[in-house]
Amino acid sequence: MLHKSRGIVLRAVKYGDTSLIVSIFTELFGLQSYIVNGARSSKPKAAKGNLLQPGNILELVVYHNEIKNLQRISEFKLGHIYHTVQLNVVKNTVALYIIELLQKCLKQPEQHLDLYYFTESTLQLLDISEIAVVANLPLYFTLKVGEFLGFRLNGHFSEYTPYLDLQEGTYTDLPPHHINHLDPVYSELTDQLFRCTAVQHLAAISMNKEKRRKLLYAYLDFFQLHLPDFTEMHSPPILHEILDA
Structure with missing residues (x-):
């Protein structure tokens, strides 16, 4: 049966002489693998294979069989045309981070509608946002992905709960008896990021590159604590x- 769905390309791997196997985070079916025959041939029609670049947002018409691991695409075209992401090295690097994070998190072919819509919206906003927003976007996106996957942070930073326990995912009054926690400075920054209701508001959260670096690695440790693989x-x-800011 044919289905219409939007999808975000995560990976494309050469298969045989002219084909590709493409990993796509789809709106309807979650993570799926598709074989695209002739995508790498010298024929003019194969030029469409250039659309299967990681990060591209596509409109798809696909065959779907739940008992198969490898599906087929009937038709595909761009669902969004980037204006700056592929030309700006900073934005392109942020987009690649977003795609790699999804690759690491999405393992099963199950629907994640909220995460899909959030990711598509984030990529589109990345395309039009100023660099002050872009610099904090990887941190914000990482926290939100955790929330969509079921391990959101509980509570908020305050003078009474100034420590973020990453192992339990909650703010506490005293530092926990393990290393997986953030001190008050980083706990407060995390709360500011998590409370953002729009990507554009990220520009108002001021931090230097060292703080961004420490926070990002702390968030990735948080993922490792809650996603065993x-x-x-x-x-x-x-x-x-690339950010260096």
Whole structure:
């Protein structure tokens, strides 16, 4: 049966002489793998294979069979045309971080509607946002992905609860008896990020590159505590080098 769905390309791997196997986070079916025949041939029609770049948002018409691990695409086209993401090295690096985080988190072919819509919206806002917003976007996105996957932070920073226990995911009055926690400075910054109701508000949260670096690695440790198969990411060092702010 054919279905219409939007999707975000996560990975494309060469298969055979002319084909690709493409991993796509879809609106309807969550994470899916598709074989696209002829996407790498010399024929003009194969130029559409260039649309299957990680981060691209697509409109899809797909065949779906729940008992199969590898699906097929009937039609696909761009669902959003980026204006700056692919040209601006900072925005492109942030987009690659977003895509890698999803690759690490999404393992099963199950629908995640809220996460899908949030990711698509974030990528589109990344395309039009100023750099002051972009610098804090990886932190904000990481916290929100955790929330959508079921391990959101509980409580808020205050003078009575100044420590964020990453192991329990909650703010506490005293530092816990383990290393997986944030001190009051970083706990407060995390609360400011988490309380943001719109991406544009991220520009108002001021921090230097060292604080961003420490927070991002703390959030990734938080993921490892709550997702047993979450493995080390490769994009954060590149991200910190490119942002440098």
